[in-house]
Amino acid sequence: MKEYLAGIDVGGTTVKIGLFPRGEKASVKWEITTRKFAEIGLLWRDIADSINDKLKELGLEKGTLKAAGVGIPGPVREDGFLTKCVNLGLSNCYPAELLSEALGGIPVAVGNDANVAALGEASFGAAKDVKNSLMITLGTGVGAGVIINGKIVAGNRGLGGEIGHFTVNPDETVKCNCGSRGCLEQYASATGMVRIAKKLLAETDMISGLRRFEDFEAKDVCDEAKKGDELALQTLEVLGKYLGIALSHAILLVDPDVIVIGGGVSKAGKILTDTVEKYLNEYIHVAESRAELRLAELGNDGGIYGAAALAEELL
């Protein structure tokens, strides 16, 4: 009888769920709405009910589901304790215990969503050929995960991979969401990219395709950069410099074999990786070779793949 794992990626709007035959990349995927700020067990009951319905729909017995893994948008300690997840209104709980109970007692593991996505790329995606990798997601915010010997480095306070809050510009005057100033997230997130571009538009007279827009997103900056737009390229230069500082420090601390870049900003593709490489050359002189930069392969599914890999570790 085939055995299955559930990979669950809890987001602020939807919960993505994948049902994976053990050891296979193929999966059945679907989404449900995230029940937020509700009584503590309800979100997990929604997820368990949805999984049980799907098993039934596929004609699979309940007993074929052997374990589940979950990615959550908040700091998860090594022991699975969730201190606070602002977006979901969850705090001070062990989500794995709650979901395990709702799923009839099967083993469940939980991790931070950026860490879990990194495990996904390390297990099934752009870094599946190496043991040590780092994935950085340049989305609305900047998250990352460090994988050493195939395992997430989460830390006892769940700070593992919090590269988004590396101070890369101590002279910055604008505050980051975290309360500090000069964090990587202020430059290398989609929001940060738009902020840099708007600053350049306001402070210079450069001709730019971006002036045609009433408002624009990171994707538009990436598109203009690909067309050779000078202002969009300068935006990427600023972003690449700070990302270069942050990644050079990560390389010199844990020496990953591969660095995977994902999230909306990574749609800039080769222009982005070339710019980051340029700055890595400037900042790293002690090594003849270093981590290879690669673009993420799993897109938005990285989370469910990583959660399935987390589940597999339990068996």
Added chain:
Amino acid sequence: MKEYLAGIDVGGTTVKIGLFPRGEKASVKWEITTRKFAEIGLLWRDIADSINDKLKELGLEKGTLKAAGVGIPGPVREDGFLTKCVNLGLSNCYPAELLSEALGGIPVAVGNDANVAALGEASFGAAKDVKNSLMITLGTGVGAGVIINGKIVAGNRGLGGEIGHFTVNPDETVKCNCGSRGCLEQYASATGMVRIAKKLLAETDMISGLRRFEDFEAKDVCDEAKKGDELALQTLEVLGKYLGIALSHAILLVDPDVIVIGGGVSKAGKILTDTVEKYLNEYIHVAESRAELRLAELGNDGGIYGAAALAEELL
């Protein structure tokens, strides 16, 4: 019959050797002169001969020595390959194989000296009560080692723990030994500390006890700082700021439970840790708690202790 491990710390001038009863911190310690730039096997034969002589002297049979660990001042890859050790004139070899052969075939493990010292503090010293730690040695240069789940994070290129070459000041105009500019080592090493103090002496009219010296060392700056000397304290402020940036990044990447500070500059003691804490508070806002800063406990013996711990892993 009691079993023994050898812990070996190869330095540019002397090789420190310790003979450890398995599982005990107590050891017999001695030193021999480092044979440098010699035929490839000779250094390892010197070490093996010295260990065999010591066993004989102590009335122990050769067979009681079960394994050996070695720390080397150069980048050692995860697989034990030593690319280049400039100070010893060694390159492109597997030192563990050479020493194992000289010691009659017992298992031997090799690591970078800063990594091995970190393992020493993690196994027997200031971080022995936690699983995840980081040790930074502020000596002639700046070295560090990351310990996750009790094991060294070395990396496939041996770059693990190379915090000394984090770019912490991209605006620096003076070159680092590595060829880059603005590396932590240029500020937080003993040499760096003296450099900062001399710069402040030259650029200001501040009254300072350091003006009495014709020349001075890091130790003198630490001593003057303890006496409340304003210029020495400003030196520590500069050093603490850059060390704060570097350590904040390490905390936000691997979330160690404890950070151990060792080497000559750590003799500044509480003034140093207080200054670094101040900057960690400035740079880290995402966490309510973080790694505790502690001073190293094993002094110059950290290397042989760590090497013994490395040997124990082989059994």
